[in-house]
Amino acid sequence: MSGDTTRRDMLGQVVRGTVLAGMGGAALFLTKKADGQMVWQVNASKCINSRLDAADAEVCTLCTTECVIALSAVRAVNEYSKCGRCSICPAYFDVTSAVGDDGLPSQKLCPRDAIERKPIGKIDPEDPANNFYEYIIDEVKCDGCGRCVLKCKEPLGLGSIVLKVRYNKCVDCNRCAISIACPKDAISQVIKTEGLESSLASHTD
Amino acid sequence: MQYRQTRILAGKGGGEAQFREALRGLALDPQGRLYAAGDAEVKVFDKAGVLSKRWPAALPPYAVAVSPDGTVWAGQSGQVEVFDCAGRQKRTWTDAARMGRVTAIGFLKDSVLLGNAAQRCIHRFDYAGNFLNTIGKDNPLSGLHIPNGVVDFAVDAEDSIHAANPGKHRVERFSPDGRLLGHMGKFTGPDPSGFSGCCNPTNVAVAGPGRLCVTEKAAPRAKIYDYEGKLLAIIDSADFDRNTKNMDVVVDPRGRIYVSDPARLNILVFDPEGGVAS
Numbered sequence: 001m002s003g004d005t006t007r008r009d010m011l012g013q014v015v016r017g018t019v020l021a022g023m024g025g026a027a028l029f030l031t032k033k034a035d036g037q038m039v040w041q042v043n044a045s046k047c048i049n050s051r052l053d054a055a056d057a058e059v060c061t062l063c064t065t066e067c068v069i070a071l072s073a074v075r076a077v078n079e080y081s082k083c084g085r086c087s088i089c090p091a092y093f094d095v096t097s098a099v100g101d102d103g104l105p106s107q108k109l110c111p112r113d114a115i116e117r118k119p120i121g122k123i124d125p126e127d128p129a130n131n132f133y134e135y136i137i138d139e140v141k142c143d144g145c146g147r148c149v150l151k152c153k154e155p156l157g158l159g160s161i162v163l164k165v166r167y168n169k170c171v172d173c174n175r176c177a178i179s180i181a182c183p184k185d186a187i188s189q190v191i192k193t194e195g196l197e198s199s200l201a202s203h204t205d
Numbered sequence: 206m207q208y209r210q211t212r213i214l215a216g217k218g219g220g221e222a223q224f225r226e227a228l229r230g231l232a233l234d235p236q237g238r239l240y241a242a243g244d245a246e247v248k249v250f251d252k253a254g255v256l257s258k259r260w261p262a263a264l265p266p267y268a269v270a271v272s273p274d275g276t277v278w279a280g281q282s283g284q285v286e287v288f289d290c291a292g293r294q295k296r297t298w299t300d301a302a303r304m305g306r307v308t309a310i311g312f313l314k315d316s317v318l319l320g321n322a323a324q325r326c327i328h329r330f331d332y333a334g335n336f337l338n339t340i341g342k343d344n345p346l347s348g349l350h351i352p353n354g355v356v357d358f359a360v361d362a363e364d365s366i367h368a369a370n371p372g373k374h375r376v377e378r379f380s381p382d383g384r385l386l387g388h389m390g391k392f393t394g395p396d397p398s399g400f401s402g403c404c405n406p407t408n409v410a411v412a413g414p415g416r417l418c419v420t421e422k423a424a425p426r427a428k429i430y431d432y433e434g435k436l437l438a439i440i441d442s443a444d445f446d447r448n449t450k451n452m453d454v455v456v457d458p459r460g461r462i463y464v465s466d467p468a469r470l471n472i473l474v475f476d477p478e479g480g481v482a483s
Binding site: 085 | 447
């Protein structure tokens with residue numbers, strides 16, 4: 001008998017290898033999921049509200065309306081290292097509203113008043129613009145509607161505010177209702193990273 | 206005052222007159238030639254908009270300027286490179302702290318000004334390269350408020366320095382020794398008479414005696430004001446990328462305006478209605 005491998009043998013090995021690899025991947029995925037390492041998360045570069053290529057886009061509120069959790073498991077998160085700390089933040093103010101006597105826009109953007117504007121340091125009474133401001137999102141009020149995210153996006157803002165699934169709120173559905181509804185596949189299961197968790201820890205309720 | 210778009214120069218691509226990845230700074234020389242800094246080189250366009258010269262820079266330039274003696278200065282990270290008018294390197298000034306990211310260059314009668322975006326201020330040097338003083342740093346923010354990451358300024362015939370301070374929605378006027386002399390502009394929301402958004406204007410140029418030309422982002426446009434902040438003209442174009450920002454601007458003595466679009470790597474040319482003055 002010849003020791004040469006036939007084409008059928010080769011094909012069989014490839015199929016067996018592929019099946020084994022698939023089963024191994026699935027087993028690893030299920031193990032990680034069982035360990036709580038796999039979590040649903042928003043990919044900011046795909047999300048309509050934050051991705052850079054969609055100028056003048058309408059706000060997408062599916063993270064609020066589709067999540068099975070009351071008030072959603074998604075929150076707007078300000079990554080402070082990227083924030084410009086502007087006096088007039090387009091994510092805090094409706095910058096298209098009329099200007100008030102104080103020189104600031106007369107209306108806020110957030111329908112739930114979930115963002116607090118705090119001066120950093122002492123305000124110059126002669127010139128309030130002579131100050132940096134911190135914008136703190138109250139996650140008890142925020143429902144992840146994405147309006148502030150859209151207005152923070154470049155070039156109007158700096159893209160420091162993005163939507164994030166909060167692991168302490170998400171109930172980890174097998175099929176996340178937001179991911180099913182999201183038109184841009186911006187929500188997917190990813191391996192939970194400790195760095196992300198700790199960087200957000202101080203802003204969870 | 207009204208302007209019409211007459212030409213688009215450069216653009217994105219591999220052609221000699223085009224830029225592949227970046228277009229950051231513009232300048233004019235006394236002969237009306239346009240200098241554009243981008244990628245890792247300087248390109249020179251003649252008055253007809255034809256590329257007449259190009260040469261490489263040691264590092265990707267953020268700014269370009271032509272001094273009264275005709276030398277060409279390119280602002281980079283940590284240094285400024287100086288070329289003769291033929292593009293031969295004459296010298297390099299290096300100062301990691303005061304030239305962290307040089308995004309604007311200007312000239313006074315006795316000194317050179319370098320806008321340092323890393324420190325959010327302007328540093329003044331004599332022509333031998335000795336540091337003289339800092340401008341725009343002495344305030345509660347310890348610098349200009351530039352969320353967009355670019356310091357830009359212009360020098361007028363009286364040696365006043367007009368610096369864009371977008372986070373404060375104004376253009377501030379400084380003396381060479383760093384005294385704040387005044388400012389023009391304020392946030393006016395959707396009313397175009399002032400400035401809109403979080404942080405405008407981003408860039409500024411002198412547009413003749415008593416006038417400034419500034420550019421804004423979101424929505425991208427150029428505007429002309431007098432020194433008191435009275436709006437004189439709005440210059441808009443459908444050819445600006447809606448996502449562009451930090452559009453550098455220069456104005457020639459005849460009133461022709463050149464505006465860069467760093468997103469599309471274009472230079473848009475606008476002439477006053479009725480044509481440029483001869």
